[in-house]
Amino acid sequence: MKKTIILHSMPKFLSLLLFLALGYTQAQTPEKLNSSEIYQEIKKLNFLGSVLYVGAHPDDENTRLISYFENKKKARVAYLSLTRGDGGQNLIGPELREKLGLIRTQELLAARKIDGGEQIFTRANDFGYSKTPEETLQIWDKDKVLSDVVLAIRKFKPDVIINRFDHRSPGSTHGHHTSSAMLSLRAFELAAKPTAYPEQLKYTSVFQPKRVFFNTSYWFYGSREAFEKADKSEMLSFDVGVYFPELGLSNSEIAAISRSQHQSQGFGSTGTRGQVNEYLELIRGDMPERDVFEGIDTSWSRLEGGKEIGEILGRVESDFDFLNPSQSLPQLMKAYKLIRELKNEHWREVKSQHIKEIIVACSGLFLEAVATRPSATGGEQVPLELEAINRSSFPIQLTSVELSPNNSQVQVNKTLDNNQPWTEELLLRLPDNIKNTSPYWLRDMSTNGMYKVSSPELIGKPETPLQTLANFNVDFDGTEIAIERPIIHKFNDAVFGETYRPFMIIPKASVSFEKDVEIFEKSESRSISVIVTAGKDSLKGSLRLEAGKNWKILPAETSFKINQKGGTAIRTFEIIPPDEQDQSLIKPIAKVEGEEYSDELIQIDYKHIPLQNLVMPAKLKAVRIKIQKKGEYIGYIEGAGDVVPQSLAQIGYRVEYLEPEEISSESLKKFDAVVTGIRAYNVAEDLKYQQNDLLDYVRNGGNLIVQYNTSRGLIVDNPAPYPLEISRDRVTDEKAPVSFLAKEHPVLNKPNKITEKDFSNWVQERGLYFPNRWSEEFVPILSMNDKGEEPTQGSLLVAKYGKGYFIYTGLSFFRQFPEGVPGAYRLFANMVSIGKNE
Numbered sequence: 001m002k003k004t005i006i007l008h009s010m011p012k013f014l015s016l017l018l019f020l021a022l023g024y025t026q027a028q029t030p031e032k033l034n035s036s037e038i039y040q041e042i043k044k045l046n047f048l049g050s051v052l053y054v055g056a057h058p059d060d061e062n063t064r065l066i067s068y069f070e071n072k073k074k075a076r077v078a079y080l081s082l083t084r085g086d087g088g089q090n091l092i093g094p095e096l097r098e099k100l101g102l103i104r105t106q107e108l109l110a111a112r113k114i115d116g117g118e119q120i121f122t123r124a125n126d127f128g129y130s131k132t133p134e135e136t137l138q139i140w141d142k143d144k145v146l147s148d149v150v151l152a153i154r155k156f157k158p159d160v161i162i163n164r165f166d167h168r169s170p171g172s173t174h175g176h177h178t179s180s181a182m183l184s185l186r187a188f189e190l191a192a193k194p195t196a197y198p199e200q201l202k203y204t205s206v207f208q209p210k211r212v213f214f215n216t217s218y219w220f221y222g223s224r225e226a227f228e229k230a231d232k233s234e235m236l237s238f239d240v241g242v243y244f245p246e247l248g249l250s251n252s253e254i255a256a257i258s259r260s261q262h263q264s265q266g267f268g269s270t271g272t273r274g275q276v277n278e279y280l281e282l283i284r285g286d287m288p289e290r291d292v293f294e295g296i297d298t299s300w301s302r303l304e305g306g307k308e309i310g311e312i313l314g315r316v317e318s319d320f321d322f323l324n325p326s327q328s329l330p331q332l333m334k335a336y337k338l339i340r341e342l343k344n345e346h347w348r349e350v351k352s353q354h355i356k357e358i359i360v361a362c363s364g365l366f367l368e369a370v371a372t373r374p375s376a377t378g379g380e381q382v383p384l385e386l387e388a389i390n391r392s393s394f395p396i397q398l399t400s401v402e403l404s405p406n407n408s409q410v411q412v413n414k415t416l417d418n419n420q421p422w423t424e425e426l427l428l429r430l431p432d433n434i435k436n437t438s439p440y441w442l443r444d445m446s447t448n449g450m451y452k453v454s455s456p457e458l459i460g461k462p463e464t465p466l467q468t469l470a471n472f473n474v475d476f477d478g479t480e481i482a483i484e485r486p487i488i489h490k491f492n493d494a495v496f497g498e499t500y501r502p503f504m505i506i507p508k509a510s511v512s513f514e515k516d517v518e519i520f521e522k523s524e525s526r527s528i529s530v531i532v533t534a535g536k537d538s539l540k541g542s543l544r545l546e547a548g549k550n551w552k553i554l555p556a557e558t559s560f561k562i563n564q565k566g567g568t569a570i571r572t573f574e575i576i577p578p579d580e581q582d583q584s585l586i587k588p589i590a591k592v593e594g595e596e597y598s599d600e601l602i603q604i605d606y607k608h609i610p611l612q613n614l615v616m617p618a619k620l621k622a623v624r625i626k627i628q629k630k631g632e633y634i635g636y637i638e639g640a641g642d643v644v645p646q647s648l649a650q651i652g653y654r655v656e657y658l659e660p661e662e663i664s665s666e667s668l669k670k671f672d673a674v675v676t677g678i679r680a681y682n683v684a685e686d687l688k689y690q691q692n693d694l695l696d697y698v699r700n701g702g703n704l705i706v707q708y709n710t711s712r713g714l715i716v717d718n719p720a721p722y723p724l725e726i727s728r729d730r731v732t733d734e735k736a737p738v739s740f741l742a743k744e745h746p747v748l749n750k751p752n753k754i755t756e757k758d759f760s761n762w763v764q765e766r767g768l769y770f771p772n773r774w775s776e777e778f779v780p781i782l783s784m785n786d787k788g789e790e791p792t793q794g795s796l797l798v799a800k801y802g803k804g805y806f807i808y809t810g811l812s813f814f815r816q817f818p819e820g821v822p823g824a825y826r827l828f829a830n831m832v833s834i835g836k837n838e
């Protein structure tokens with residue numbers, strides 16, 4: 001899907017910040033460092049200290065602190081986000097759940113590109129709101145998440161850990177938050193013990209960080225005044241509002257640009273200037289006087305064999321020639337050779353990668369491998385265009401180029417003279433069994449709380465390592481250095497100019513449905529279309545659908561032929577549902593040359609992140625609901641955005657969107673019910689002028705159903721005709737038992753008899769922002785609660801008003817409908833039918 005989002009020009013300094021300490025990630029516009037940026041990288045090369053920042057979600061991280069440690073202290077910084085933020089809402093498009101997690105992963109990487117940090121994850125899934133760490137750690141596989149935090153410490157080897165949250169305050173914030181701090185502390189104790197998760201020691205080594213801090217602030221104390229009075233003897237505080245003349249930016253300005261990458265969360269931030277303090281409260285280790293790294297040698301001397309490297313690179317830093325950085329190359333080559341001989345494997349790898357890219361930048365060396373097409377399938381031969389150019393007088397020879405995945409090597413042996421380009425065309429032959437380009441954590445079926453990752457070496461990585469690479473073997477005056485570049489695709493866009501895209505491996509055939517859920521409220525058959533997309537030219541084969549045994553599908557099989565790669569064929573099937581309530585996943589299977597293809601190819605395209613390819617099983621959830629309805633015409637007043645109207649249309653209601661200005665007691669008469677969208681009384685400003693008309697409509701026999709609103713920022717004093725107070729009560733356990741307070745009430749009996757069964761298979765939560773006080777005109781219908789809490793009785797309240805009915809509900813119909821939860825539909829149909837049963 002194409003998004004029309006304006007490309008904002010990348011800030012100039014962008015390229016400076018952490019480039020490639022971990023090598024290239026997914027293909028993006030290549031970094032081209034200027035002298036000032038190279039100088040910053042040399043300073044970072046000479047600092048050997050690291051910080052791990054720990055939180056639970058994309059956006060928990062303090063970009064100001066990350067940027068401060070990266071750009072002021074020159075430390076290595078990583079943000080460990082336990083989850084990818086899959087459970088949130090999306091402000092920029094329709095993607096939710098795993099697709100949203102993918103967008104947020106890339107937003108974090110975009111943020112890190114700016115503040116300079118690296119990014120790490122665990123396998124934990126952001127399953128939705130959780131009140132306590134106990135609940136969180138039950139839904140997550142606690143041991144696996146802890147193991148992943150231990151692994152992050154062992155691999156990144158931070159001297160200092162900084163927790164975003166307080167491990168001592170369960171219940172005061174999201175359960176994921178407190179859990180992140182608790183797990184971080186536990187991992188601090190375990191990471192150095194060889195008996196803890198010994199299987200990890202096959203590919204990493206034990207490590208003991210020196211200190212753990214909690215990144216506290218007034219927010220955790222309730223107010224600035226309370227924080228001012230707090231005992232700060234165990235806190236370090238320092239000014240992070242520093243100015244970087246070499247960048248022309250303050251640290252807070254960098255932090256704001258970084259935070260603004262969280263576009264799907266709407267976290268656009270404006271930078272500030274001037275002094276601003278951060279506070280770190282010591283949790284483990286000894287209290288330093290001034291600096292988090294106190295007592296830790298952060299110079300090259302911390303390594304055996306490092307002293308000499310430090311001396312050489314110290315001179316490189318002090319003698320750096322901003323007009324001719326290539327003057328540093330002889331000394332950099334010397335240091336490179338010594339770094340390769342370091343016994344400490346961790347720093348050897350980290351610093352080798354880093355100095356390599358500094359050497360490349362100092363010589364103005366540009367290396368690129370471009371695939372002439374954006375995507376290909378297994379077995380395909382892809383033409384590549386290679387370019388190498390040296391922009392210095394340093395003697396450089398291109399020895400050979402190796403192409404992955406086949407590791408075919410091409411000898412070149414060409415001297416790269418100053419500013420004389422070398423180009424070559426090569427063919428990349430993709431293996432037949434090459435994996436599709438898709439996030440590794442979505443390859444296997446996940447559970448509610450955890451992603452499944454079958455290859456342990458992938459755990460923690462922000463994205464799937466690229467399979468298609470070009471390795472340039474370059475001789476720098478006698479020293480051979482292998483420089484890895486991703487194979488990318490690029491083209492000239494008439495508006496945006498040179499445009500880089502990842503080169504993708506896609507399936508030969510992909511299949512998809514137009515909808516995710518199809519609801520059959522009658523036993524009549526319905527036509528369903530399947531789209532087949534060709535990943536290669538002249539694709540032909542057969543197509544069939546697989547469904548549960550109670551479902552009939554016609555025809556049993558059909559054929560298709562698509563001439564061109566990218567072309568589609570649409571085939572229609574009749575689906576005949578069973579008579580009884582039932583549901584089934586319907587799976588399309590395209591058979592091409594004896595191979596079966598059942599995956600959908602999804603591409604997510606936003607300007608602030610690289611194009612994302614996602615290959616997932618295509619499926620349609622078909623749901624047969626036994627449902628009776630009285631009344632059929634619904635007026636819907638939109639709130640913050642939900643798909644309730646489309647869902648009601650699926651079960652046969654006629655739904656008309658109502659703009660607030662169209663509302664009058666006259667215009668509402670024709671509706672059997674008027675429904676307000678989620679948070680309509682928070683966001684639909686104009687609704688306040690129409691509140692009297694809405695209540696008149698009810699008084700004259702209408703039926704008004706109000707879905708959840710938050711108590712803060714209500715546009716009217718009370719959306720109800722009688723006193724009602726909205727609270728923050730919510731029931732987050734979607735399986736929480738529900739008991740019936742008003743068993744005989746029509747809303748539980750007519751026209752559908754609601755039973756316990758109607759509350760099974762709910763998703764994510766029961767509901768939120770339930771009222772906790774109401775006047776006696778309201779009849780509370782249901783009672784429910786999360787484990788260990790008092791029952792809430794405000795999830796569904798019905799009041800007779802005049803000749804009509806007013807219903808207030810915090811039940812999360814907006815989450816249940818898109819998942820086709822039958823009980824939610826049946827209960828809602830009763831709400832619409834109320835007053836029409838007699």
Ligand SMILES: [Zn+2]
Pocket residue numbers: 056057059060174177
């Ligand atoms: Zn959070």
